[in-house]
Amino acid sequence: MSLQKMTRLRPVRLLSSIHQQQLLLPSTTALSVPRRSVIQGEYRRPGQPRENKLPWQKINFDFSKGLQGIKKHFALLKKEFFDRWVGPQGKPILEHMLEQNRVIWEFRGPECLEQWTLSSDREIGGQSEIYLKLGKNTNTCFLYGTLSSVPPRDGETRYSGYCTMRSKQPLAAFDRKEHYDWTSFNTLHLRVRGDGRPWMINLAAETYFSHQKDDIYSYFLYTRGGPYWQDVKIPFSKFFLTHRGRIQDDQHPVWLDKVNTIGFTLGDKADGPFQLEIDFIGVCKDYAHTEEFAYEVYKRNPEV
Amino acid sequence: MNPYILSILLFGLGLGTMTTFASSHWLLAWMGLEINTLAIIPLMAQHHHPRAVEAATKYFLAQAAAAAMLLFASTTNAWLTGQWDIQQMTHPFPITMITLALALKVGLAPLHAWLPEVLQGLDLTTGLILSTWQKLAPFSLLLQMQTSNSTMLILLGLASTLVGGWGGLDQTQLRKILAYSSIAHLGWMILVMQFSPSLSLLALMTYFIMTFSAFLVFKLNKATNINSLASSWAKMPVITSLTPLILLSLGGLPPLTGFLPKWLILQELTKQALPLTATLAALTALLSLYFYLRLCYAMTLTMSPNNLVGTAPWRLPSFQLTLPLATTTTMTILLLPLAPAAMTLMTI
Numbered sequence: 117m118s119l120q121k122m123t124r125l126r127p128v129r130l131l132s133s134i135h136q137q138q139l140l141l142p143s144t145t146a147l148s149v150p151r152r153s154v155i156q157g158e159y160r161r162p163g164q165p166r167e168n169k170l171p172w173q174k175i176n177f178d179f180s181k182g183l184q185g186i187k188k189h190f191a192l193l194k195k196e197f198f199d200r201w202v203g204p205q206g207k208p209i210l211e212h213m214l215e216q217n218r219v220i221w222e223f224r225g226p227e228c229l230e231q232w233t234l235s236s237d238r239e240i241g242g243q244s245e246i247y248l249k250l251g252k253n254t255n256t257c258f259l260y261g262t263l264s265s266v267p268p269r270d271g272e273t274r275y276s277g278y279c280t281m282r283s284k285q286p287l288a289a290f291d292r293k294e295h296y297d298w299t300s301f302n303t304l305h306l307r308v309r310g311d312g313r314p315w316m317i318n319l320a321a322e323t324y325f326s327h328q329k330d331d332i333y334s335y336f337l338y339t340r341g342g343p344y345w346q347d348v349k350i351p352f353s354k355f356f357l358t359h360r361g362r363i364q365d366d367q368h369p370v371w372l373d374k375v376n377t378i379g380f381t382l383g384d385k386a387d388g389p390f391q392l393e394i395d396f397i398g399v400c401k402d403y404a405h406t407e408e409f410a411y412e413v414y415k416r417n418p419e420v
Numbered sequence: 421m422n423p424y425i426l427s428i429l430l431f432g433l434g435l436g437t438m439t440t441f442a443s444s445h446w447l448l449a450w451m452g453l454e455i456n457t458l459a460i461i462p463l464m465a466q467h468h469h470p471r472a473v474e475a476a477t478k479y480f481l482a483q484a485a486a487a488a489m490l491l492f493a494s495t496t497n498a499w500l501t502g503q504w505d506i507q508q509m510t511h512p513f514p515i516t517m518i519t520l521a522l523a524l525k526v527g528l529a530p531l532h533a534w535l536p537e538v539l540q541g542l543d544l545t546t547g548l549i550l551s552t553w554q555k556l557a558p559f560s561l562l563l564q565m566q567t568s569n570s571t572m573l574i575l576l577g578l579a580s581t582l583v584g585g586w587g588g589l590d591q592t593q594l595r596k597i598l599a600y601s602s603i604a605h606l607g608w609m610i611l612v613m614q615f616s617p618s619l620s621l622l623a624l625m626t627y628f629i630m631t632f633s634a635f636l637v638f639k640l641n642k643a644t645n646i647n648s649l650a651s652s653w654a655k656m657p658v659i660t661s662l663t664p665l666i667l668l669s670l671g672g673l674p675p676l677t678g679f680l681p682k683w684l685i686l687q688e689l690t691k692q693a694l695p696l697t698a699t700l701a702a703l704t705a706l707l708s709l710y711f712y713l714r715l716c717y718a719m720t721l722t723m724s725p726n727n728l729v730g731t732a733p734w735r736l737p738s739f740q741l742t743l744p745l746a747t748t749t750t751m752t753i754l755l756l757p758l759a760p761a762a763m764t765l766m767t768i
Contacts, residue, residue, distance in 0.1 A: 204592045209714050212592055213650055213724065299593065300647045326474035326541075368469050373540070373593060 192289035205297065215300060219398040221283065221378075223250060223257035236261065236279040241268025246279040251393050256309075259392040265385050277387070282318070282379035295322055298352075298372040303402045306348045307395035310339020315392065316381045319355055322374035330360045333370040337380065345395065353407045369409040421466050432459030433553060440557035445504045446494030450487060453525065453557055457483040460554065463546050464538075475541025479550075482534040486524035493517035506564050516569055518561075519576075525558040527599075528576050528606050529583035536587065536599040544644075547595055548635040551602050552628045559609075559624055563617045570614050578700055580607025585707025592646045594638050597711060598631065601670055604708045605631075611701060612685045615692050618766040623681035626755075630678055633666045633752045636745040640738065646715065650724035662749055664716035669752045671709035677755040680762060 167174075199206030207215075221231065229248055236244040246261035265277030286294040304317070315337040323331050333355035340346055352372060357364045378397065382390055432455055439452030457480065465476040497514035498504050509515050520531070527535035539547045567573060584604025591597045605627045613620040637659060643649045653660045669678035682705065689698040 200586070200589045204590050209646070209718060213647055213718055213722065297592070299645045325478060325537075326470035331470070366468070371469075371471050 189289045189291075196289055212300065215401075217305070217398055217400040218301065219396050220296065221398075222396040223255065223394065225254065226250060229257065231284050232257075233282050233284055234259075234280070235282070237264075237268070237276045240273060240276070241270055242266065242276040244277060244279050246281070248281060256393050256395045259380070259394070260390065262387075262389050263382060263384075264387050266387075277385060278381060278383035279390070280318075280379055280381040282320075283377045285376050293322070293376070295374040295376060296372075298375055298399050301372070301399035301401045302352055302405055303400050304348075304350045304352065305398045305400045306337070306350075307345055308337070308339060308348060309343075309345050309393040309395075310337075310341060311391050312339055312341035313382060313386070313390050313392075314338050314384050316383070317350065317355075318358075318377075318379040318381060319352075319370060319375060320377045320379070321370060322376055328359055331364075332358055332379075334358045339392065349400070349402070351402065351405050351407065351410075353405070354410045356411060367409075367411050367413060425462070429459050429463050432456075433463075433549070435459075437553065437557045441560050444506055446490075446497070446506055447504065449506060449557075449561055450491050450494065453483075453490070454487055456554060456557055457487065460546070460549065463549065464542055466546075467543065469541075471541040472543075473541075475538045478534050478541075479538045482524060482538075486521045489521035489524070490518055493521060506561065507566065509565055512569060515565065515567060516572060518565065519567060519569065519572060522558040522562050523576055523610075526555055526562075526606055527603055528610060529579040529603060532580065532583055532587075532603045535603060536591075536596040539595045539599040539602075540593055542595070544595070544635055544639040547598070548632065548639075551598065551631050551635070555602075555606070555624070559620075562610075562613060563620065567614050573610055573614055574694070574697055577607045577609075577611030578697065578704070580604060580610065581701050581704040582607075582707075585704045585710075588708060588711040591711070594644055594646065594649070594715075597715065598634060598638075601634075601708060601712075602627075602631070604705070605670075608682065608685055608701065608705075611697065612688050616688050616766070619681070619684050619688055622762060622766050623685065626677055626681050629748050629751045629755075630666065630670045633745060633748040634670060636748065637663050637666065640740055640742070640745065646718045649715070649719040650722070652719060653723060659745075660720050662753070664720045665753045666749060667712040667716050668709075671712040672705055673709070675756050677752050680756055680759055683759075684763065684766070 195206075203209050204212060222228065229250065232248060234246045234248055236242070236246045238244060243264040243266055244262060246259065249258050249260075250256070251258040259281055261279055263277050263279055265275070267273045267276040286296070288294040306317075317335050317337050319333040321327070321331075321333065323329055335350055335355045337348060337350075352370055355370045357367050357370075380392065382392075436452045436455030436457075436459060439455060440449050441452075443449040443452060461476050461480055464479060465473050493514045494504065496517070497509055497511060500511045500514065501509070509518070524531040539550065542550065581604050584600045584602070584607060587603070588597050588600035591600065605623070609620045609623045609627070612623070638644075638649075640656065640659065641649060641652045643652070652663075665676060669676035672678045672682040674683075682702075686698045686702060689695070689701070
């Protein structure tokens with residue numbers, strides 16, 4: 117009887133039945149520890165619909181897109197090849213030596229908004245909203261929305277209410293990760309116009325070989341509201357190490373030679389609308405600032 | 421670091437290298453290499469900074485893979501030829517594998533990818549130990565093996581000089597520049613190893629002296645990227661004026677010491693009927709010379725418009741030892757007249 121059943125199954129279905137079985141294997145970790153993948157790139161953002169497609173159903177073959185992709189990546193590779201002759205990272209050495217300010221992000225057109233990712237606690241079931249658009253005169257970006265600290269009703273989340281904007285990881289040819297090298301600079305310079313709310317600036321360095329995956333260097337951004345623009349200069353020595361929002365004991369200064377992303381987070385437990393307008397984000401070298409690290413690096417459990 | 425621990429680790433480093441030097445059995449040689457790796461790992465990670473830990477991890481993985489390959493190849497050689505002697509290797513397969521394993525240990529292209537990142541994560545002193553002392557033991561093994569795979573060694577050498585020159589062009593971090601310089605110099609050494617091992621040793625020794633000087637100069641300046649070198653003219657003008665000579669010696673320009681190994685190697689390659697190899701090696705050395713010149717330009721030939729903060733660096737004396745730098749700088753700049761002695765001794 118079972119043999120006849122087997123022969124009636126088509127080969128594809130047989131594969132899917134094996135696949136389904138693998139998915140249904142019980143997890144060995146305890147329920148209180150949520151399963152999260154350790155390898156970077158496998159993370160599914162909460163709030164995104166779970167994809168139940170089998171691997172061979174996810175293939176999306178499009179010839180013209182493939183050609184465009186090839187052209188784009190080879191153009192980037194060629195640029196990388198020829199940039200070397202000009203100088204390190206495509207800039208002549210004189211520019212590296214004389215550079216005191218560099219604007220990294222500015223918002224001069226809709227394509228600049230593509231470099232940023234927004235998220236809020238809507239992903240975990242909360243009710244905050246965040247939107248990004250170009251400001252008036254298309255010279256600035258306008259981040260606005262509503263913060264709501266009502267926790268999602270899933271039985272385990274106690275606090276909620278955050279909104280964040282994070283820059284996308286820069287990519288080189290063939291989608292390799294590229295890092296910002298800010299070693300010639302020591303200060304972050306922003307021109308913002310906020311509404312008096314305190315924001316958190318998060319710098320994420322490359323954490324694949326060092327650090328834990330969500331190690332982020334943070335500092336505060338206090339906006340003053342009002343119609344006047346605010347120039348904020350934060351030395352990189354002030355950034356402290358956090359992991360998933362918790363300040364770590366083992367502090368060290370941020371190494372600026374492999375910075376990946378910058379982000380702005382609002383989580384000040386004050387429900388209501390918020391607005392933040394950013395003109396540009398740049399880095400500068402402040403020769404008057406000689407501090408290496410703002411926090412004491414002391415030895416815990418010293419030998420007596 | 422606790423001085424007892426530091427002395428144990430440095431002793432371990434010495435012991436490992438000496439064990440490899442003294443061994444004629446592959447297992448003892450492998451043991452020496454492993455002792456070296458294990459002894460330097462705590463030295464690398466001593467600052468507990470994530471990047472230092474990353475450097476130690478990457479170094480350990482690369483070296484462990486190389487040691488495993490070495491062990492496998494020597495076991496295969498024992499299986500195929502019945503003996504473990506280092507100097508009696510005859511079968512081509514283990515010879516190739518061991519050459520590749522030692523190339524990974526030392527950082528020759530195309531097995532060089534770990535070296536820039538590892539050096540970048542270390543402080544300058546540990547980087548110096550990695551660039552100089554850690555090359556001795558694998559080198560002694562490479563010198564002792566009677567290699568019959570001439571093509572592979574030439575390819576390794578040319579690839580290293582090319583990658584060392586090419587990779588260094590994109591760097592502004594000094595430690596990565598020194599890593600690519602190390603790759604390029606090792607390429608030169610490997611090129612001539614099968615024709616004249618003593619020339620290879622001469623190249624290694626001159627490279628050690630030149631790298632020593634370079635690392636010590638950067639250490640005195642406490643500089644880790646090109647921009648921080650730009651203010652050294654105000655702090656130490658004499659060192660700033662001598663450093664171009666050190667860097668040009670690394671680049672292999674006459675009448676400095678660095679020219680000696682390059683000249684003799686090119687001469688030997690031409691005598692061995694490899695003029696094209698010699699030409700390619702000389703051309704790729706130009707790439708390295710370009711980034712050394714760039715360092716000279718940034719440091720000495722330009723006066724940075726930005727002055728240092730305050731006057732403290734002039735007033736406060738530096739507590740760093742300068743005798744090693746003085747010795748090695750003199751040797752880096754002035755040893756070319758010893759060329760006739762080197763030629764008689766090395767090219768017999």
